[in-house]
Amino acid sequence: MAARAFRSSSSFLRTAVSAPSSFSRPVLAIHQSRRRFAVSASKMSDYYAWEPEGPTVKTAIPGPKAKAAIAELDEVFDTRSLNMLVDYQKSSGNYIADPDGNVLLDVYAQIASIPIGYNNPALLKAARGDDMINGLINRPALGNFPPADWADVLKTGILKVAPKGLDQVFTAMAGSDANETAYKAAFMWRRQHERGGAHVEFTEAEMASAMDNQLPAGASELSIMSFKTGFHGRLFGSLSTTRSKPIHKLDIPAFDWPQATFPLLKYPLEDYVEENAAAEKAALDEVEHLILNYRVPPCAVIVEPIQSEGGDNHASPAFFRSLRTLTRKHNVLLIVDEVQTGVGATGKFWAHEHWDLPEPPDMVTFSKKAQTAGYYFGNPELRPNKPYRQFNTWMGDPARALLFRSIIQEIERLGLVEKTAKVGDYLFGKLELLAKKYPDQFQNLRGKGMxxxxxxxxxxxDEFLVKAKTFGVNIGGSGKEAVRLRPMLIFEEKHADILLAALEKIATSW
Amino acid sequence: MAARAFRSSSSFLRTAVSAPSSFSRPVLAIHQSRRRFAVSASKMSDYYAWEPEGPTVKTAIPGPKAKAAIAELDEVFDTRSLNMLVDYQKSSGNYIADPDGNVLLDVYAQIASIPIGYNNPALLKAARGDDMINGLINRPALGNFPPADWADVLKTGILKVAPKGLDQVFTAMAGSDANETAYKAAFMWRRQHERGGAHVEFTEAEMASAMDNQLPAGASELSIMSFKTGFHGRLFGSLSTTRSKPIHKLDIPAFDWPQATFPLLKYPLEDYVEENAAAEKAALDEVEHLILNYRVPPCAVIVEPIQSEGGDNHASPAFFRSLRTLTRKHNVLLIVDEVQTGVGATGKFWAHEHWDLPEPPDMVTFSKKAQTAGYYFGNPELRPNKPYRQFNTWMGDPARALLFRSIIQEIERLGLVEKTAKVGDYLFGKLELLAKKYPDQFQNLRGKGMxxxxxxxxxxxDEFLVKAKTFGVNIGGSGKEAVRLRPMLIFEEKHADILLAALEKIATSW
Structure with missing residues (x-):
C-alpha cells in the first residue's frame, strides 16, 4: 500500500490535476495547487491545497467574534464545555479555524474523530455523490428495509477492514450504543447457553418477569466487567462500565457490575520491567477472581487497547494475550472497545493487531474516526436466537457508512496507516529528546511504537492546554494530568515539527 | 400557512418551474412536470414529478432479485427482521420501490420516520448545499467545538418548532439516547434539589460511590416511571422504561423502575364514555400511588402521547392534563416522548398540542421524522450544575440537524401539518365506513382527529400486512394485532383512496 501511495504521489507532481494527493512532498504540492486552482476550489484534488503552511494566532481565543457567538449560543445550548468555536468551512487538513481568523494545528481532531483532515477533497467528492445524498435524504430503517446494495456497502466498506476472524457487523450510531448493543449480544448469548441452546423457548415466567424488570429474565444476574479508569460511553449500560471520573457518573443509576484494576504502568518502561510485569499479573489475577467470585458474574469483559479518556493508560501485548486466554477459559466474552484507538492512529488499523492474539476477540466496537459506529463479531451464536431481539429503527446511518467507505479508500490509497506508524516514530523520538531536556514538563511519555x-x-x-492555543496548537487532555496527542492520519513530519516547536515554547514559558 | 401554500400551489400551475409543489392538484402537476422535465430530473422542483400514479406489483415480494440480494446480505448482517429490500433511488414521494420493479404506496415510511417523501426535491437540493456537505465531512464534537453558526442552525431549525415553553435543546443521535439523556437530566436535577441546590459540592463519599456503581451516588435510589405497553427505546436505561413486548426485553438487565397501567380505551369511544373515564382515573390513581409508594421513587414520568409500538393506545386530553397536574404536585418531572408522534402526523406539529396543558411538559424528546434527535426543555435548572455531566463526543449530527431545518421549511411552506389534519379526517371518515361494512376486519378504529x-x-x-403488499401497499403493525397507518406528511386524498381500495381488497380476500 505504501509503495502505491508513493507512486501516486510522484505522479501528482507531473500531472497535478488528475493524480491523487502528494503525501511525501506537501509543501511543493501546496504551492502548485495554489497557483493552479486559486479560482475554483471545487476542482482541487489534493489534501494540502487548502492547508496553510502553519498556524496563525490573531487574537486571544476566544476572540471577539467567537465570544459574541458563544453568548448567543448559550441562550439555547449549554456552552460550559465549549473548548473553541469553529469555522469549519475555513478549516483544512490538519488545521482548525475560528471565526476570528485564528488557525491552529489540530492534534485533538474532534476528540480523535476526524480521520483524514477537514474538508478532505476525497470526502467532499464522495459527499456530492448520488449515493451519499440518497443515504442522507432517504434514511432507511436498516433492519426492516435495507437498501438493495447494503451488502455491497458493508463488504466494500465497514467489513473490508473487519478485524481478523470477525466477518459480521451490527451497525449503530455512536460509541455508546455500539458498546451497549455488544453488551446485549453478550447477555443473550450467555443466557441462551444457560438455557441449553437456541431452540429452547422462553418460559412464561421469563416473559412475565422481563416485562416487570425483575428476575429471572428482566433483571439478569449477569454483568459486564470493565477496568478501573476505563471509558466506554455515557448511556446507562455503557456508563455502568465507565470508570473514568466521578463527574461522568454522579447521580446516574448504575448496574452492580464489577471492575478490575487496570495495570497502571510506570515509565520509562525499561526502568520498571519487573514492577510493571507484577502489576499486569495482579490485574489478571483480579480479573479471574472477579469472574469467579463477583456477586453478579460477568458474561463479558470489555477493555480498551489504550485507556484513552482515562489518561492514556497502556498495557503490554502479553497482558492482552493473557486476558484473551483467561476469558476464553472461563467462557466469558472479550469485547475490545476500539472506539478511540481504531482506524489507524496507532500505526495499525486496529490497535489490537499489536497484540498477536492467540484467537480473535469475540467482539470489536468502533466509532469516532469511522464516522459511523457498530460492532464486529465472528461467532454466529452472537446473533440472538430470534429476530427483533437486537433491533432498533435506524440501526446506524447509511450516509455515514458510505463516508467510512470513502475514508477507508483514502487510507488505503495513500497508505496512511503505515505512514502514521512512521510519523509516530519520528514524533516519539523527538518527544523523548524534549522529555530529557524538560523532564518536569513531559512526564511518563508513552505510546512508543503506537x-x-x-x-x-x-x-x-489544564494551563498547558490553554497555553498551547496561544502557540498555535489545539491539544486535548485525558485523565487527570495527561496531554494526549490525537493527530489525524494525514499528520506528517512537518506537522510534527510545528507541534514540537510549540510544545517547547510552552515548556519554556512558565 | 395553509393559505400561503395554496397560493403557491395555484401559481405553480401557471409557472411550472419556479413555483413550489402543487399539493391540491397533484395529478395535473405530475403530467405537466413529466412533459417538461423528462430529460433533467435534477431540475424538477415538485414532489410529485417523480411519483407514479399508483402502485405496481410485478412479482411476489421478495422477488427473485431481492431474494438473491437478501441471501448475500445475510452472510454479514442479520436479515431475520427484514421486511422488504428497497431500491431507494427508485423510490419517490409516497412510493417505495424494490429491486424487482415493485412499487408500493408506503404508509409505514421507515417506521414512521420519512417526513416528506422519498427523494424529496427540496431535501435533494439541501443535501447538495455546501452547509450540509460541510456538516457531513467535518463532523464536530458539538459540546467542545461547535460550529460558529450552531446557534443559528438551532434557532432557524430545531428550536423554531420547539414546543411552547421549552426554549433549550440537548441534541442527540436517535430516540433511545434522546430519552436516556433526558433521564440523566432528571436524575441530576432531583439530586441537586435534594442536596440543597446547584452550589452544594459533591462529597468524597458520593464521588467514591459513583465510581463503584454503589449508593449513595452511583446507584441512585431514584427511578423513571413509565407506562405498561409503552415504548421508549432499547438501550439499557430506555429499555428499562420500555414495556412493549418480552422479545424486546428478555435477558437484558433492567433497573427496578415502576410502571403504571396505561388506560386502554374501548372503542367506539362514544359507547364507552364512563368505562373509559374510569380506566383513566384508575391509571392516574396508580401513577400517584407509585409516586408515593414505589420502593425506588420516580423523579420523572415518561409518556407517549399515543403509545405507538405498544399498539396505538390513545388516552384523552383530560388524562394528560391530569398527569401534568399530578406530576407537578409531587415534584416529579413529566417527559413527553414524541419520538414517533412528533413532526406533524397527528395534525399538530407536536401531538401534545392536542391536550391544552395547564403548563408545558418539563422535557419533550424527538427523533424519527426529525431525522435527528434530542430533547427540548425550558427550565434552566435542567442544565446540570457542572459542565461535562451531560456530554458525549458527537452530541448529535449537524448534517442531520440541517436536514431537519429543511424539512421544517418544507412543512411550513406547504402547510403540511394542516393538510395532514384534513387528509386524516378524510381517511378516518372513509375507514369508519369500511369498519361498518367489515366490522371483523377493522376493529377498534382509533385516531379520530389525530x-x-x-x-x-x-x-x-400479520397475514393482513403480508397481503397488503400484494395489493400494492406497504403497511406496518404495532402491538399484538394493530394495523398502524403512518403515512408521510405529503399523503393526500388520492393516496388515501388507493390505500382504502387496497384495504377493502384485503378485507374481501380471505
Whole structure:
C-alpha cells in the first residue's frame, strides 16, 4: 500500500490535476495547487491545497467574534464545555479555524474523530455523490428495509477492514450504543447457553418477569466487567462500565457490575520491567477472581487497547494475550472497545493487531474516526436466537457508512496507516529528546511504537492546554494530568515539527 | 400557512418551474412536470414529478432479485427482521420501490420516520448545499467545538418548532439516547434539589460511590416511571422504561423502575364514555400511588402521547392534563416522548398540542421524522450544575440537524401539518365506513382527529400486512394485532383512496 501511495504521489507532481494527493512532498504540492486552482476550489484534488503552511494566532481565543457567538449560543445550548468555536468551512487538513481568523494545528481532531483532515477533497467528492445524498435524504430503517446494495456497502466498506476472524457487523450510531448493543449480544448469548441452546423457548415466567424488570429474565444476574479508569460511553449500560471520573457518573443509576484494576504502568518502561510485569499479573489475577467470585458474574469483559479518556493508560501485548486466554477459559466474552484507538492512529488499523492474539476477540466496537459506529463479531451464536431481539429503527446511518467507505479508500490509497506508524516514530523520538531536556514538563511519555497515539503527563495540564492555543496548537487532555496527542492520519513530519516547536515554547514559558 | 401554500400551489400551475409543489392538484402537476422535465430530473422542483400514479406489483415480494440480494446480505448482517429490500433511488414521494420493479404506496415510511417523501426535491437540493456537505465531512464534537453558526442552525431549525415553553435543546443521535439523556437530566436535577441546590459540592463519599456503581451516588435510589405497553427505546436505561413486548426485553438487565397501567380505551369511544373515564382515573390513581409508594421513587414520568409500538393506545386530553397536574404536585418531572408522534402526523406539529396543558411538559424528546434527535426543555435548572455531566463526543449530527431545518421549511411552506389534519379526517371518515361494512376486519378504529395517525385491529394482523403488499401497499403493525397507518406528511386524498381500495381488497380476500 505504501509503495502505491508513493507512486501516486510522484505522479501528482507531473500531472497535478488528475493524480491523487502528494503525501511525501506537501509543501511543493501546496504551492502548485495554489497557483493552479486559486479560482475554483471545487476542482482541487489534493489534501494540502487548502492547508496553510502553519498556524496563525490573531487574537486571544476566544476572540471577539467567537465570544459574541458563544453568548448567543448559550441562550439555547449549554456552552460550559465549549473548548473553541469553529469555522469549519475555513478549516483544512490538519488545521482548525475560528471565526476570528485564528488557525491552529489540530492534534485533538474532534476528540480523535476526524480521520483524514477537514474538508478532505476525497470526502467532499464522495459527499456530492448520488449515493451519499440518497443515504442522507432517504434514511432507511436498516433492519426492516435495507437498501438493495447494503451488502455491497458493508463488504466494500465497514467489513473490508473487519478485524481478523470477525466477518459480521451490527451497525449503530455512536460509541455508546455500539458498546451497549455488544453488551446485549453478550447477555443473550450467555443466557441462551444457560438455557441449553437456541431452540429452547422462553418460559412464561421469563416473559412475565422481563416485562416487570425483575428476575429471572428482566433483571439478569449477569454483568459486564470493565477496568478501573476505563471509558466506554455515557448511556446507562455503557456508563455502568465507565470508570473514568466521578463527574461522568454522579447521580446516574448504575448496574452492580464489577471492575478490575487496570495495570497502571510506570515509565520509562525499561526502568520498571519487573514492577510493571507484577502489576499486569495482579490485574489478571483480579480479573479471574472477579469472574469467579463477583456477586453478579460477568458474561463479558470489555477493555480498551489504550485507556484513552482515562489518561492514556497502556498495557503490554502479553497482558492482552493473557486476558484473551483467561476469558476464553472461563467462557466469558472479550469485547475490545476500539472506539478511540481504531482506524489507524496507532500505526495499525486496529490497535489490537499489536497484540498477536492467540484467537480473535469475540467482539470489536468502533466509532469516532469511522464516522459511523457498530460492532464486529465472528461467532454466529452472537446473533440472538430470534429476530427483533437486537433491533432498533435506524440501526446506524447509511450516509455515514458510505463516508467510512470513502475514508477507508483514502487510507488505503495513500497508505496512511503505515505512514502514521512512521510519523509516530519520528514524533516519539523527538518527544523523548524534549522529555530529557524538560523532564518536569513531559512526564511518563508513552505510546512508543503506537503511531501518533502518544501522551505525556504535565503537572499543570489544564494551563498547558490553554497555553498551547496561544502557540498555535489545539491539544486535548485525558485523565487527570495527561496531554494526549490525537493527530489525524494525514499528520506528517512537518506537522510534527510545528507541534514540537510549540510544545517547547510552552515548556519554556512558565 | 395553509393559505400561503395554496397560493403557491395555484401559481405553480401557471409557472411550472419556479413555483413550489402543487399539493391540491397533484395529478395535473405530475403530467405537466413529466412533459417538461423528462430529460433533467435534477431540475424538477415538485414532489410529485417523480411519483407514479399508483402502485405496481410485478412479482411476489421478495422477488427473485431481492431474494438473491437478501441471501448475500445475510452472510454479514442479520436479515431475520427484514421486511422488504428497497431500491431507494427508485423510490419517490409516497412510493417505495424494490429491486424487482415493485412499487408500493408506503404508509409505514421507515417506521414512521420519512417526513416528506422519498427523494424529496427540496431535501435533494439541501443535501447538495455546501452547509450540509460541510456538516457531513467535518463532523464536530458539538459540546467542545461547535460550529460558529450552531446557534443559528438551532434557532432557524430545531428550536423554531420547539414546543411552547421549552426554549433549550440537548441534541442527540436517535430516540433511545434522546430519552436516556433526558433521564440523566432528571436524575441530576432531583439530586441537586435534594442536596440543597446547584452550589452544594459533591462529597468524597458520593464521588467514591459513583465510581463503584454503589449508593449513595452511583446507584441512585431514584427511578423513571413509565407506562405498561409503552415504548421508549432499547438501550439499557430506555429499555428499562420500555414495556412493549418480552422479545424486546428478555435477558437484558433492567433497573427496578415502576410502571403504571396505561388506560386502554374501548372503542367506539362514544359507547364507552364512563368505562373509559374510569380506566383513566384508575391509571392516574396508580401513577400517584407509585409516586408515593414505589420502593425506588420516580423523579420523572415518561409518556407517549399515543403509545405507538405498544399498539396505538390513545388516552384523552383530560388524562394528560391530569398527569401534568399530578406530576407537578409531587415534584416529579413529566417527559413527553414524541419520538414517533412528533413532526406533524397527528395534525399538530407536536401531538401534545392536542391536550391544552395547564403548563408545558418539563422535557419533550424527538427523533424519527426529525431525522435527528434530542430533547427540548425550558427550565434552566435542567442544565446540570457542572459542565461535562451531560456530554458525549458527537452530541448529535449537524448534517442531520440541517436536514431537519429543511424539512421544517418544507412543512411550513406547504402547510403540511394542516393538510395532514384534513387528509386524516378524510381517511378516518372513509375507514369508519369500511369498519361498518367489515366490522371483523377493522376493529377498534382509533385516531379520530389525530391526523393520519390512525390504527385498527385485525385478528389476523400479520397475514393482513403480508397481503397488503400484494395489493400494492406497504403497511406496518404495532402491538399484538394493530394495523398502524403512518403515512408521510405529503399523503393526500388520492393516496388515501388507493390505500382504502387496497384495504377493502384485503378485507374481501380471505
Amino acid at each position: 503511531g501518533t497515539f502518544i501522551a505525556f503527563d504535565n503537572p499543570r495540564r | 391526523g393520519t395517525f390512525i390504527a385498527f385491529d385485525n385478528p389476523r394482523r
